[in-house]
Amino acid sequence: MQAPPTDQLHSKLIPMLQEIQERLGYIAPEAVEWLAKELKLSEQEIYGVATFYNFFRLNPPGRHEIRVCLGTACHVQGNEKLLDTICERLGIQPGETTPDGRYSLERVACVGACALAPAIVIDDEVHGRMTQRALQRLLDKIDREDEEAMKKRGEK
Numbered sequence: 001m002q003a004p005p006t007d008q009l010h011s012k013l014i015p016m017l018q019e020i021q022e023r024l025g026y027i028a029p030e031a032v033e034w035l036a037k038e039l040k041l042s043e044q045e046i047y048g049v050a051t052f053y054n055f056f057r058l059n060p061p062g063r064h065e066i067r068v069c070l071g072t073a074c075h076v077q078g079n080e081k082l083l084d085t086i087c088e089r090l091g092i093q094p095g096e097t098t099p100d101g102r103y104s105l106e107r108v109a110c111v112g113a114c115a116l117a118p119a120i121v122i123d124d125e126v127h128g129r130m131t132q133r134a135l136q137r138l139l140d141k142i143d144r145e146d147e148e149a150m151k152k153r154g155e156k
């Protein structure tokens with residue numbers, strides 16, 4: 001396991017990284033470059049801190065954010081397998097965004113819906129008692145709606 005960042009680094013950087021993520025939706029490379037100059041740190045040190053805490057996102061979020069709960073109840077109910085299915089279908093790993101910018105994927109701890117385990121959150125909506133079949137149908141539906149919306153906007 002990676003060593004935790006020093007207290008000094010931690011106390012300076014965390015609030016700045018949080019603010020950058022709030023404003024941009026992720027920790028952009030340009031922001032890391034700016035922070036490095038501002039705090040007289042190497043970019044490597046900043047990435048070290050940003051990657052240590054899994055709430056920092058290093059990729060721009062997709063139009064649809066998928067969060068797979070891996071808290072105890074969801075883990076026991078097989079959400080790890082659903083996560084594998086999503087990774088396979090989208091061709092990305094947790095923390096990544098699909099090249100077309102449609103989906104981003106995160107693993108998260110309990111989302112407060114343990115009675116509905118296994119739960120997956122898509123665009124802030126909790127989908128409980130998820131099955132492989134329900135998951136595929138849900139992603140098919142999002143794909144269809146997204147493509148229709150893109151057509152309407154003349155993007156496709």
Ligand code: FES
Nearest residue numbers: 071074110113114
């Ligand atoms: S463990 Fe998944 S909602 Fe609580």
